[in-house]
Amino acid sequence: MRDYLKEMRVSHYIKNILVFAALACSGQFFDWKKLFRSMMGFFSFCMVSSVVYVINDIKDIEKDRQHPTKCKRPIAAGKITIRSAVILVIGMSVTAFICSIFTCSAVSGLFLLIYLFLNISYSIGLKNIPIADISILVSGFLLRVIYGAVITDIEISHWLYLAVIASAFYFVLGKRRNELQKIQTGNTRKVLKFYTESFLDKNMYMCLALVHVFYALWCTDEKTAEAYQNHYLLWTVPVVLIIMMRYSLDVESDSDGDPTEVLIHDKTLAALVLIYLSVMLCLLYVF
Numbered sequence: 001m002r003d004y005l006k007e008m009r010v011s012h013y014i015k016n017i018l019v020f021a022a023l024a025c026s027g028q029f030f031d032w033k034k035l036f037r038s039m040m041g042f043f044s045f046c047m048v049s050s051v052v053y054v055i056n057d058i059k060d061i062e063k064d065r066q067h068p069t070k071c072k073r074p075i076a077a078g079k080i081t082i083r084s085a086v087i088l089v090i091g092m093s094v095t096a097f098i099c100s101i102f103t104c105s106a107v108s109g110l111f112l113l114i115y116l117f118l119n120i121s122y123s124i125g126l127k128n129i130p131i132a133d134i135s136i137l138v139s140g141f142l143l144r145v146i147y148g149a150v151i152t153d154i155e156i157s158h159w160l161y162l163a164v165i166a167s168a169f170y171f172v173l174g175k176r177r178n179e180l181q182k183i184q185t186g187n188t189r190k191v192l193k194f195y196t197e198s199f200l201d202k203n204m205y206m207c208l209a210l211v212h213v214f215y216a217l218w219c220t221d222e223k224t225a226e227a228y229q230n231h232y233l234l235w236t237v238p239v240v241l242i243i244m245m246r247y248s249l250d251v252e253s254d255s256d257g258d259p260t261e262v263l264i265h266d267k268t269l270a271a272l273v274l275i276y277l278s279v280m281l282c283l284l285y286v287f
Helices: 002-007 010-026 032-059 061-065 082-101 108-124 132-152 158-181 190-194 197-220 222-228 233-251 259-265 267-286
Strands: none
Touching: 002 032, 002 082, 010 032, 010 132, 010 158, 010 259, 010 267, 032 061, 032 082, 032 108, 032 132, 082 108, 108 132, 132 158, 158 190, 158 197, 158 233, 197 222, 197 233, 233 259, 233 267, 259 267
């Protein structure tokens, strides 16, 4: 069972929390009907994202066996057979479909299919095309937020959408930057030959600046203040600044740049994120 959970990348499910973003930021988090739909949407996205990981590992099994770290993945290491992996994919696909029904949204399944199509296309070949590879990974973050908004019938501020897009570009560029720094002959992504560290650095920090600008605009927007009857969201901007500074510190150290791994291994960063979420909870639901 441990090998199957590892193959499903359960630790990466933290990314799917973005499905709750629309509900949490709407001030309706304790609307139990919408919360239930979001939970079903979360489980659906978890299953679909795991399907993508397993399909990718089946496709790249020989290549992974030559990689210093990917060779430890259950399929590449021979701990899970191809036949078992295919059965796992079918089982997770059925589970995702069932959970999607409980979201009570006619188009929810369409978003899951779009996510699946984009990521399979990425695995098949788009991951080797510069900029396209980054854009597809970013679309995954954005689709999660839009999906959560659709299944709960909640409208999200354009500023918040832009903040999500800019932060996703920052995370993905940071991952590519660290992959480029750790190139090993014969064991690297083909697309990295098109990138330079200077290009990645400049675009990373351009996106980081935009994250702070868009987030601050969302916090100070009149519609936001009117919707939440709260003018204190502005004071969360410094907290976000500190969180992103800490994340940048990790990315520029010995981290592999993967957002999930960075958050899991940096306890200080995790604590800062919890503080931010607690402050937002108080501002939106208590005060």
